[in-house]
Structure formats: structure tokens, C-alpha cells
Amino acid sequence: MANAGSDLAARLMGDMDPELLEFLKSKVNSFIKWDLVRFFHDNPHSTDTADNVARYVGRDVSAIEAELGELVGTGVLERHRVGELTVYSLATDAAMRKLIDQFILACDDRQFRVKAIYHIIRGMR
């Protein structure tokens, strides 16, 4: 059965853009990160605290804080100190922004979304 699962994964990922597949595997490997990436993509000039970002995406701060940190670690987001506040914003790196744009654009395609969802669920096991 394990082999059958691996085969299905290979078939599902086989025709994916390698760059997007790597982005999915290494950076957007949870549904919360997916939500956060979409939020910052749609609001590219937003800079806010974890508490407020949690409110904007409709989740509890305890659920997103670690994920925000991981997105900072992989270069998708940036973390800054503003006065006494720790705030998060989209990466300013042009190559990263282009990759994020490509990922969000690819998500418009149902087939891509299904594959991405399958990959995330598989990674959660």
C-alpha cells in the first residue's frame, strides 16, 4: 500500500512545475501557511503583529505564531521590530515575490489545488 501511495504522489506531482513543487514542499507545507501566504500576497503592503494577522485570517494567534516564524525562516515573510511591537510583512526580495505570485496564480487552477492539498495532507501524516 505504501508503494501505491508513493506512486500516486509521484503521478500527482510529476507534472508540477519543479520550482512550485519545491516551494510547496519546503515553504507552504500546511494549510495555515497557505492562508498566510495568500493573505500577504493579497495585502502586499500590510505590516502587522501576529495578533492582528490572526484576526485578519480568522484564526487564533496560538495557531499561527509558529507558522509565521517558519515563513520568516524560509524567506517568505520578514519580521521587524516597530517600537515595542514585533510585526510581519511580505518578503521584499523580488525573486521570492515572483515565486509567491506564481504560486497564488497556480492556485486558480483546480488541478493544481487538488495536488497541493494532497501534498499537504500527505506531509501532515
Next chain:
Amino acid sequence: MSDRIKTGIAGLDEMLGGGFLPETANLVEGAPGTGKSTLGMQFIYNGIQRFDEPGIILTFEEFPQQYYRDAQTFGWPFQELEQADKLRVIMTSPEVGQADLERVGGRVESLVREIGAKRILVDSLSHFERLTQDPIQLRGVIYSFVNALKREGLTSLLTRESPALIGEGDSVDDDVAFVMDSYLMMRYVEIDSAVRKALLVLKLRSSDHAKDIRQFEITANGFEVRSKFEGREGILSGSPHRMADSFVEAFVRR
């Protein structure tokens, strides 16, 4: 008139004696749905399209997508203007916006320089009220905030929710209005069983301005100022009556 920052809205600039004064903070207060954000968006859009003055929308409430959609209904292509580096729509919280403006090289400051912004819409100032319950402290926070906008060379239009749907409410001439350079009030008014909208320029520091109360409407083209309320009084109470009636009440029926 050349030293004025025109809204580009016929009737309103006339009420303001030609427009807002440059690098001032201008409060627009009204009940939900009166058209504060529409007025603000049109101030920004006209600034870009008609006066070559790029603008920023700083929102504490709506997502940028909401502004893109709302603006598009009036034919104002905000997303295209962002792509052309004429506009930036920034969503943040009052505490971060405030702290960002206080530091050197903050995000808002960078964006102002990046696009050469001259105008800003802050929507809405009401959200600062969650920072403190103390009215004196709130006044200090807002005073500091509007001064930072002026420091950046911006002429700002700041919206504020009025708690009263119809009538005067209880926030006229309070601490926040005191730190503003101008104060525009929007009110719902009931006349002959229909609700209309009224606009008044209550204050315009260092300038003369219209003292009458005008009707206005939000049309397919945006904010349109109409004629004043002729033959009525008590407009700001929300339930005006004919002047002749009040004359009778005051003198004849006595």
C-alpha cells in the same frame, strides 16, 4: 486658489473655499453608510487622475480587495493605479501604524517617498479608540499621528464613525475634532418620510468656508454635492421642519 488641495468634487471644493489647505488633517465624520469612505476614495482618485498627486489609503478596517471592488463600481481602477505606482493601499492596525510613523524610515514613510504621495486617506480614525479609554491620552495619540502625516508632507482625509444614525450624536466639537484642521459632518436627515443626506463644513482652520448645510448623494460617478436645504431648519437634528411651521409655532400659536 492654487495653494489648495482640491478634492475635485464639484460643490465640495466651493464649500471649502477652493479645497483643503496643504499638509493639513481633515476629519470627515458621519454615520455608517453616509459615504465617508467613498468621499475619501474620490479624494485620492481625483488627486491621482486630475492633479497628478499620488495617494495612499491607510485602512484599519477593510481589506484592500474591498477598496478595489468598491472603487471599481465608480470606474476608478485602483489596482491599475497601484501597478502604475500612483497608489498604495495599506492595511494595518492603529498601534502598528502609529509606531511605524514614529520611527525613522518606517514603512509608510518609505511608501510616501517611493511613489511621491501627497494625499492620504485614513479609514477610519475610530479604530484608535481601542488603544485607550482615556480621552486625553487618545487626543495625544491622534495629535501625534496627524503631525507625523503632516511631517511627511501629506494632506490627509481621516474618516470617523458617528454613533448616531440620525441627529447630532454626542461627539460634535470633542477632543479629536479639536486637533483637526477641518471638520466635515455628514448626517442622515428625514424629510417628508424620505431619508436624505446632509453635509456641513463645521470648521476650516485659517480659511473662510460655506456655513450652509448642503444635500449630497452617492451616484454612479461618486460623491455629488447638491443644493442647500431651502426653507428648512433643524437639519442637524435629523428631523427638520419647514421654517414657516416654526414661525407659526414661535409667534402665531403662542
